[in-house]
Amino acid sequence: MFRSLQSDDHNLITLSVNGRSVKARKGQSVWSAMAVASEVVTRKAALSGNARSAYCAMGVCFECMVEIDGLANQQACLSRVAEGMNVSTQVITEDTEADAGL
Amino acid sequence: MQAFDCAIVGAGPAGMSAALALTQGGADVIVLDRADRAGGQIYRSASSSPLPDAASLGPDYAAGADLITRFERSGAKHLAGADAWHIGDDGRILFSYQGDTRELHCREMLLCPGAMERPMPIPGWTLPGVMTAGAAQVMLKSDAVVADGAVFAGSGPLLYLIVAQYLRLGVRVAALVDTTPRRHYLDAAPLLPRAWRQVGQLRKGLSLLREIRAAGVDTYRYAENLEVIGEETAKGLRFSISGQPHEVSADTVFLHHGVQPNLNMTRAMGLAHHWNNAQMCWQVTVDEFGQSAISHVSVAGDGAGIVGADGACAAGRVVAQNMLYHLGRVSRTGRDRNSHADLYYLSSMKPFRRFIDCLYRPTEALRLPRDTETLVCRCEEQSLGDLRAGFEQGARDPNALKSLTRCGMGPCQGRQCGHVVTGLLAQWRKESPDAVGYYRLRSPQRLLTVDELGRYNTIPAEAAK
Amino acid sequence: MKADALIIGGGIQGCATAYHLARKGVSVIVVEKDYAGRHASGVNAGGVRLLGRDMAEVPLSKASMEMWQTLDEELGHDTGFRRQSLINIAADEGDLDTLRAREAKMHEAGYAYERMIDQAELRDRLPHVNFDCVGGVISELDGYAIPYKATSAFRLAAENLGAKVIEGEEVLSLRRVGNTWLAQGSRNAYEAEAVINCAGAWADRIALMIGDNVPLSHAAPMLMITARMPHFAKPVVGAVSRQLSFKQFENGTVLIGGGAKGFADRANNRTRLDYAKLAAACRTTAEFFPNMRKASINRMWAGLEAYMPDNLPVICPAVNAPRAFHAFGFSAHGFQMGPIVGQVLADLVTGGQSRFNLSPFRIDRFDRKVL
């Protein structure tokens, strides 16, 4: 279980993670905000569909790719939270179909 | 396009120290770093810690704040949040900044991309809940976020440091599972007398271990056959000691067995690299001044071979003197005089480095996977068995294996699997890692949207400034 | 080392030729200076395309296309071939005129595999296409394969039949003594009754060793590939008058080409990329497929390809020496031709004859021209 060592409630913002409203601190990484909210599954692996989560937290494993405000492949560990941000677990496997188009 | 005397990529100890020396020498310098704040790995957020008590991270960390302040006042232009995605041997750098690709030119280029942790492909290492020990530290330093009741496994000073940092902050640690083999203590012992010159460093290391022991954390030594247990997420760690099975339950498992240079930047540029057998990793080939075969491209710090933070600072200063010499701002003798003390320090560090490298040498059992199902390539989910099958189909070169199996083709661009693939092919071909080689890498260094690249070269020059 | 036939170059042409010769019981050695599939054949866009071919190439390309449909079974290895169709998009009326003219020419020659489609069918087949596009042309047999896998499949099949593939061996010189070709490699010497030049972007150098001059040039076409995306385009996509070219593989990644060239450094086995041109390719892609704007480019690269002035390959016996043969200069569309070229060369080597008209592919076709 992840938790924050900061107890005051200064500089809090609200974002949504997988549809849940989550509080985070301004400047915090999207990954650590997810971790504290126990939303640790960042993406589904492309072939097996297995759940994956951040591994390195420093930008070198690309396990933490999430969808942020409709844009896929965003590294949660390198992205910063913002008020009203929409974050979701990235599900792009070999079988994912796009929306209907035109 | 803006032009500079010097462009530095990476504002860690190496890049900051180099920038200080270069600006003092009168050069006009720009430093790019993707992070919002200068500091690099060790001094991450040191000038703006979110922790209630940053002193618990230790005196080294506090010292970082001073270096950062001096750097910020040096007159070097620091572009925070600038993520370099192409570094050309012609002195051109393309980087993402605030959503756009910008471009700059420089006469002298210094790469200080630092290190990353060595991947540990044990069974279950891809389960949610398994992270590197460095990840624990990153989350702690930048966001004051910790994991309660985690197990830490592996070996090396960084592992003990983060455990100690957790303990000082009152975070519960389930266990420390030390994988340093008994044999390594025997192998390293003869190197100890010469390493003694760095007695301060040795003391620091010992006191960390004492601190952990005193805190009463369950500590297991000489652990082997590590395996993360759990189906969907990590539930704990299984291992054996002298053949006896052990198990520790934990939702979070932090792994670590040393660091290796971040290769992608120097590899994508096509610089020569060689295998460092003491540190079991690739490193870029540079001379004592950090200069590569392309004379206007230099590399310093952990990105040029693991030297630690103090070594990175010294190396940054040395490289800076050589660059000033190239720029005609100091004479050759001036360069040699100004870098004498740092070069001496770097060479006097060597016996200590050798001792540490020997004691904490990554074991083959943790460097290379043993079970056929264990994934080597996390992105494209290629297992040891898949790679072996590819090898048997004639793919003997890392690039051929990549083309055949997709191992190394995912977004991490081989950062996680590259060393493992070299290691496996070396074993299978019964040849040296140097003979086997590595992936041919290319820019971009990271994912780039079609939208962003599409706007490149259309941004008016004034806006690019 | 001795063999009946020595093939220089382990790309798809060399490996396919080795396979077809070995099938005929000929003993074969392939020498490759790097590793098989290292260059164009292993890093190309994988387009298996009949659509829009030069009339001179159509018979060969059609025969090759038939072979692709069953190649996996024939070779016993996976080439990654998928028949997905290829559509060239018409952006406006002008494009439609171009297509109509082409259609008339094709019908006259008796070919019916290219079919024009209207806007409704275009949108039906490519639902994410820009609303302004007016129609296009489709070839149903077309598709893609995985370049390295396909090259490797030919190589493995050839090896199964006894061919030897020697990697890391560069042919440095070649001469004919009596009835034998003597080749000096960087490590070993070779002797063969026949020699076959499949040396890709380096083939002019081998041609020179054989005694034939050829106006070959080389260049470095560039490609980009994205991280996986939700599936949105089954057909391979091109455009009638724009540099648009992409395909979404079964695994979801999208390969973007378009013919933009980087910088070719043949002597050093290296290529460099031209990012401004890649940026233009991004703009074109996003213009035709707005959903592509959000795609994440994962890798970019270029390969070394051999070009002839008329963009047609050289496939023929040598002019100035006996028992030497050429197949090179495929001008960025030779991957699709691999299967048939191997067969044609094997026929030339063993019987001196091919069922195809090879006169457009003679090596000396520029000799009398003042260039």
Ligand SMILES: Cc1cc2nc3c(=O)[nH]c(=O)nc-3n(C[C@H](O)[C@H](O)[C@H](O)COP(=O)(O)OP(=O)(O)OC[C@H]3O[C@@H](n4cnc5c(N)ncnc54)[C@H](O)[C@@H]3O)c2cc1C
């Ligand atoms: C996760 C981790 C934690 C560590 N913690 C400690 C510790 O607590 N104590 C200790 O003694 N040592 C620690 N080390 C070792 C430490 O990294 C080195 O001793 C020291 O920081 C090396 O300094 P450097 O300047 O070479 O590189 P770094 O400090 O790593 O700096 C490299 C910088 O380059 C930037 N960068 C990289 N690529 C790009 C790019 N493409 N574009 C823009 N910027 C880029 C990074 O953001 C980073 O700021 C740690 C190493 C790692 C990997």
Ligand SMILES: Cc1cc2nc3c(=O)[nH]c(=O)nc-3n(C[C@H](O)[C@H](O)[C@H](O)COP(=O)(O)OP(=O)(O)OC[C@H]3O[C@@H](n4cnc5c(N)ncnc54)[C@H](O)[C@@H]3O)c2cc1C
């Ligand atoms: C980026 C790119 C995209 C392309 N896209 C397509 C496409 O979508 N569809 C399509 O049909 N075609 C495409 N092509 C073209 C196609 O890849 C080539 O026409 C085809 O692969 C040529 O095959 P080859 O065997 O002649 O050449 P190569 O694959 O280049 O093989 C020649 C080999 O000869 C070796 N060699 C050279 N000299 C010596 C020597 N002295 N001794 C030993 N070995 C030697 C080389 O190392 C090389 O491996 C593309 C090409 C590129 C570069």
Ligand code: FES
């Ligand atoms: S956790 Fe590794 S890249 Fe973000």
